[in-house]
Amino acid sequence: MEAPEAPLRTVERPVPSLQDGEALLSCIYSEVCGTDVHLWHGALAGVPYPLIPGHVAVGTVEQVKGEVHSLQGRPVKEGDLVTFHDVDKTCGRCWTCLVAQQPTRCPHRKVYGITYSSEEGLLGGWAEKILLTQTVPILHLPDELDPEPFIAAGCGGPTGLHAVLRGRVSLGDKVYVQGIGPVGIAACAFAKLCGAEKVIASGSPAARLKAARDMGADETLDIRQHSVEERIQMIMDKTRGFGVDVIIEACGNPLAVKEGVSCLRDGGRYVLVGHYTDAGSVDINPHLDITKKHAEILGCWGTEPKHVWQAMDWIARTRDRLPWQKCISGFYPLEEAEQALRDVEALRVIKAVIAPSATANP
Amino acid sequence: MEAPEAPLRTVERPVPSLQDGEALLSCIYSEVCGTDVHLWHGALAGVPYPLIPGHVAVGTVEQVKGEVHSLQGRPVKEGDLVTFHDVDKTCGRCWTCLVAQQPTRCPHRKVYGITYSSEEGLLGGWAEKILLTQTVPILHLPDELDPEPFIAAGCGGPTGLHAVLRGRVSLGDKVYVQGIGPVGIAACAFAKLCGAEKVIASGSPAARLKAARDMGADETLDIRQHSVEERIQMIMDKTRGFGVDVIIEACGNPLAVKEGVSCLRDGGRYVLVGHYTDAGSVDINPHLDITKKHAEILGCWGTEPKHVWQAMDWIARTRDRLPWQKCISGFYPLEEAEQALRDVEALRVIKAVIAPSATANP
């Protein structure tokens, strides 16, 4: 991706010679995330184009220099099936990390596929080889977990898990998930696993609504069939007029926030995890929407390594009960990455996956 | 107060004959709160005019029927100096109280001086006698506490305390208090008592700014001298560019919310306690103001009896160190209640106090 809106190109690069503590990954799959679409449209500030997109990937280790360990404490060896936390260089040593204790806001962190230029190396997932630096957290996939369900969850898995934990979803909660892209769908699954009594999800189109139900949503609302007012009314009807305990916004539409505050119960928790890019503003009434409701509105930014680790463990554990893998609508070879972006943008797919070694879309 | 905007009138009423478990209070002082101004202008929904304003009062017990105990567990006897939690009939038995655990949002609660009509009895503070029902929580004033510092804090004391606890102000936090009416001033005091490293307060006029400093604010910003942009810049400068840990909005102006989110640190807590009436909306950008900041925005509604109890204990304990009493700018006899409302509205006073037995403003 050379510049915003420019056509994507595949480029040959030399295989890097490793420094001590580095590893080279042969990429099996990397995901196409909604953020990649925003990236392509230049909607993120401070991006050092040109870059290699792809912040989540899974592959086999091709080469290791010196001693490298995964977070699980196992040595990383050639042939191992691993992934990595897309966020490199969280310092763990600054005021933000140590005192404010907001590691996802550490000013030093760098993100594979987003804040690394391709000049800096093979630091993005849409590539045959990926360089794992000395500082990037590496994770072994559990033995029983295949790459497909893992990449199906993609960054939506840890992000959805973070949102569910941030909202303190617990036994008996009624939860409303706004938006059923990969983050929303994962939030449905994790909310249910946390003991939510009822998970209601809204979005479109039909294929995503079905996927949300398959993954844990008890009920879904099609936003093309029901107006905002109808949706609010339906939520209130399903909650004896009280509103839901927890809402997870995972759609990135500012208007959803107005809808959300209208169907949150007094003292409820509202997690905004879908606004990774600036999609504009929304009118909020501090009296009615926040103070009088004694509401908690909780921004949720990024992920910590623990979210990747735990999400991965849960995907492994539920791989027989939950159809994670069905969220993949298509595998694309590197040459078709631009088509993958277009398909994601048009909501033609739930999850598009780049398979660098593939030669055609199955 | 017969109707919104109507002139206030003093009316003779018969002394009620008590039911078992009731008490009659001879009112020494009742406060004039900003809410009373809103009440007079008809800005609160569902108010059963005519009513006797005054939700906080202190007095001596004149008569008791049967056994009555204060929250402290002491029998309430004639001559005792007591106050009461203005919120009557919080049921403690409904879904909101028991499961959602949001007692300040219990649908059954009634508020002295606000949601009781004068047809229902002497259930407001601006009166010579006040009826204490079987269900209203009564509190004895600590022996060492005079009525003046207690009424000086008024409902701002427990409300400010609730906001500080809601914001989890703790050792070392930098706190910004927006608005320095009685709630904001109390928030300055309590934030400091909780170990805040630095409390910055903004508002006007000069007398209130001085009061805020006397009560605990380390620094104050005069909103008539500094624009919103300047204030944000000043806050950022005082926090090495990070923003403050906790903000307490206590001014009721929707624009303050926009200012607040701009100077909150990543992962900070923002308590909205000033929006007791609907003062309109404000444009919020979910990406910049909430998600990207990993912010917590916390509505704060009403008080629980514990807040009255604890605030009262703290006023007693700090009565020699903090000039609570100086916040009272004037005592008004019942006949001058309307003038008191006008003085509060014009910010001519910090706290106006109704003294039913007074005959002239000292």
Place this chain on the structure above:
Amino acid sequence: MEAPEAPLRTVERPVPSLQDGEALLSCIYSEVCGTDVHLWHGALAGVPYPLIPGHVAVGTVEQVKGEVHSLQGRPVKEGDLVTFHDVDKTCGRCWTCLVAQQPTRCPHRKVYGITYSSEEGLLGGWAEKILLTQTVPILHLPDELDPEPFIAAGCGGPTGLHAVLRGRVSLGDKVYVQGIGPVGIAACAFAKLCGAEKVIASGSPAARLKAARDMGADETLDIRQHSVEERIQMIMDKTRGFGVDVIIEACGNPLAVKEGVSCLRDGGRYVLVGHYTDAGSVDINPHLDITKKHAEILGCWGTEPKHVWQAMDWIARTRDRLPWQKCISGFYPLEEAEQALRDVEALRVIKAVIAPSATANP
């Protein structure tokens, strides 16, 4: 139950005439709890013998005087299927309730079947009729819930739920439940519903171990087959040597506490919910068992109405997935209550149920 160790007798009492706000329950089932065994052996202090045992019961409303509402806000009418929170008169108005916020330790509370003498009325469950006072919290059973699965959980349901919430069991936790009486079995079920990754339970005999597995335990340890040292080793082996995240002690044996601290992970949470009576002391090493482990050891006493409400809702919701009802090993008519006590004490049954209208043990 006339006195400790005395034979149980059935006694005829007049049907009470109701006061306003009271109701009379025709008892369908009341449970036999381990506490009842302790009660019979005089192991609880301050019990006002003679009394009618039975702190949990379910029945149909036979008579209502005046207006009575359940916690759900529905009017209580003749023929309704209801239960009640066994704890009456939690005041909600004292320092313990309001400031310390420990309602289960309110000094004013009275417990049906335990701290009410039979002189005070029909205030225990092992009776044909039960008086519901003006102050006891009443709950309607959900429409889809039969009395059998409800009484099968008995007081173990809300108690086990309280312990799981107290231990903050959450997504991915490994949980060890010590003791598989009704509290332990319910804790297995609720821990799993909260997203525990793995629940290990220990106890005996085989029937209880099987019940624990049927209700949610992933693995069980038979304490008659494995020594304490073996159990500790097995737990450590199952947790890569780290120990479990949460332990719930539900067996009442002081030695279990020593076992527990030995297999808790650093920073783990250990809930002691099984020690409702004084079973003696145990040697704890503050350095090794608490400080060095950075452990949390959490006492868990009694239940709040919310625990009954939520446990009941979850029993209703999982009635098709979890065999709550199979925990009932036998129904006993009133005349056989002493036999029920003996069967519970000898662990011959998991849960014994008193069925006042039954005439023989099915």
Place this chain on the structure above:
Amino acid sequence: MEAPEAPLRTVERPVPSLQDGEALLSCIYSEVCGTDVHLWHGALAGVPYPLIPGHVAVGTVEQVKGEVHSLQGRPVKEGDLVTFHDVDKTCGRCWTCLVAQQPTRCPHRKVYGITYSSEEGLLGGWAEKILLTQTVPILHLPDELDPEPFIAAGCGGPTGLHAVLRGRVSLGDKVYVQGIGPVGIAACAFAKLCGAEKVIASGSPAARLKAARDMGADETLDIRQHSVEERIQMIMDKTRGFGVDVIIEACGNPLAVKEGVSCLRDGGRYVLVGHYTDAGSVDINPHLDITKKHAEILGCWGTEPKHVWQAMDWIARTRDRLPWQKCISGFYPLEEAEQALRDVEALRVIKAVIAPSATANP
């Protein structure tokens, strides 16, 4: 310190040549901690004698190789006044750090002056020069903070702060501090700064009792004058029979734990921070001491860098109000280190400080 109980010797070592990212500190002061006494008596397991004691120190930077930054983000330069977190190599990358989130229990960490052998380098404070590794967290002292008040708090400052935060001491709490060595005295100061209503401390001798009062304790109990039973009674009398909200055990005596559980209020929090070495066991009654009290017993192990940072900031901020420096009873040259150990053990001093450049005890 060559071996347990062996006489201390001063040894000449070559000045190390620095690796990239290392710094050399010229030590001004290092503290003598109770742990050093235990170390000398061989009471800690797994200590790699011989070693250079001293886990907290302050000095000026003598030499820097490459780029080194303090936690505050400032470059570390020659002549800077700095300290360091005594805990090196907390990995931030293992299950304990990332998932269990218990960084003070990270299995990879190494402690200056305790778990580093003197064979490994100048990694202890009782030395003229100290090597700061690439991984040890370095902190600049605030400009207004002199080395004396900083070293006066020593490791007691961050440890006491950790205990106060672990006990969630907050506005209005009554707090009992058991033990008034440096940790207990710091806990008195920080509890008061957090808004504790009343801090009671127990211990001996008189000089320490006076220091505790000077630093924040409202009342002190001399353990040589009052028996355990008397102390419990006195605490109960001071809390209307309820017991205290929070207890901080900072004395290392197992019997103190029994005393503590006897005067903790129902639902109170009890932090065990004094048991850094194994001083044996104590009989605890799970029913009376934990379950029935609904108590929280919280182990508290080690410190995180944030505790050092925040404690240091608070010492700087309160340096004019609190006599931190008076806790230093004596400065000892290196040659008198053994005498310092003996004075600490005999409670002849509150805090002994090693001053490597000193030539005689002032």
